[in-house]
Amino acid sequence: MTHSIGILMKSPKFLIGSITSLLMILLVMIYPLINTKDPLEMMALAFQPPNSDLILGSDNFGRDLFLELIYGIRTSIMVGLVAGLCATLIGLVIGLACGYIGGFVDNILTALTNMFIVIPSFIVLILISVSLNSRSSFIVALIIGLTSWPWTARAVRAQTTSLRNRDHVNIAKISGHSTPKIILFEILPYIASYVVMAFILQVASGILSEASISMLGLGPYNTISLGIIMNWALVFEAPVAGAWWAFIPAAFAIAIITFSLYMINTGMDEIFNPKIRS
Template sequence: MAHSMGILMRSPKFLLGAITTALMILLVIVYPMINRSDPLAMMALAFQPPGNGLLLGSDNFGRDLFLELVYGIRTSIMVGLVAGIVATVIGLFFGLASGYIGGLIDNILTAVTNMFIVIPSFIILILISVSLNSRSSLIVALIIGLTSWPWTARAVRAQTTSLRNRDHVNIAKISGHSTPRIILFEILPYIASYVVMAFILQVASGILAEASISMLGLGPYNTISLGIIMNWALVFEAPVAGAWWAFIPAAFAIAIITFSLYMMNTGMDEIFNPKIRS
């Protein structure tokens, strides 16, 4: 593991992505400690331009946009992380079981996975969001995770199938080890780097999915996320008012977070994927 981290530190793409992500996380942890104001408190007039103590001006309600942005980034990262963990765990379970056990179980699990792939997850997301009365950011994150796991499952299944008949796995079978033990100790370590890459992509797509449904006004209630800031700007016609600060910083923040996660993923891919490396 330490060896892998050492190699990763030599990848400029991975380093760029990791440092940018770390700085974003640091900002959302430290800034609310320095500025203890309520992000939903009205401080100024509507759509006041940046200046006069307001780094990014005010929004349609006269609230401090920079403070809102920090809380928005925090919510969006948390939604992405929860959605990423849920999607990766489900995808791992389906992919490992399907790829290693094979036979009827493989057929059933593949059928379920394909069914989820055929129905666009975004439509499921919208339908569930519309039907729920109280949507917390945690609920939204769980819905995103529960609808976005099939790609991970397919990729893990392909990797597991190729490992199933390796010598070390056959020796473990002959030694009489149980199926869960073989999967955990003989297969999972070989695809660990792959799982981390899948997780990073799931986090990025979770952040984008939350931003998309929040922009439509179907995001979580009683909280601030980057998508919700964009939604407020659209509903209260910030572009018409010429208030670029009400939506461009939020769009930029979404782009930076997802870009830095994709950079981390690309950096890892170049190191751990022998096809690219050669």
């Protein structure tokens, strides 16, 4: 474990992604402690340009956009983490069951996975969001997680299938170990790095999905996220008014967050993927 971390620390891509993500998290955790104002407080004219008092100007309601951006990043990261955890856990359980047990269980769960893959997850996400009367950021995160697990399940299934007939697994079978114990101690440690990489990609995907549905006006209520900031800018015609500060910083924040996560994933892939490493 320590050896793997040491190798990762030598990867420029992993370091760039990790440092960027860490700085972003520290910013959204520390800044609200310094600036304790309500991000929804109106304190200027609509679409006021950036100045010494308002770093990123004001939005259509005359609110501090920089403060909104900080809270928006925090909400989007939280949604991404919850959605990523949910999708990764579902995909991991289904993938392990398919790959190790095989047979009838594999056929049923693979058919379920393929059904979710065939139906566009974004369409399902929109339909579920529309049908809900109350949408908190946590509920939106769960919906995203419940609609984005299939590719993780397929990846885990492929890895598990390649491991189930290895010598150490066969020895565990002969020794009379139970199926859950074999999966937990003989297979899961060998695919742990792939699971972590899948989680990172699911977090990035969750952030992008939340931004997409929020821009359509189907995001969480009574909160601020990066997608909601962009939705406000579009609804109140910020591009027409030339108020670039109302939407470009939020779009840039989404790009930076997802870019840093993909850099972390790419750095890990170069270390743990034998084909790339060779």
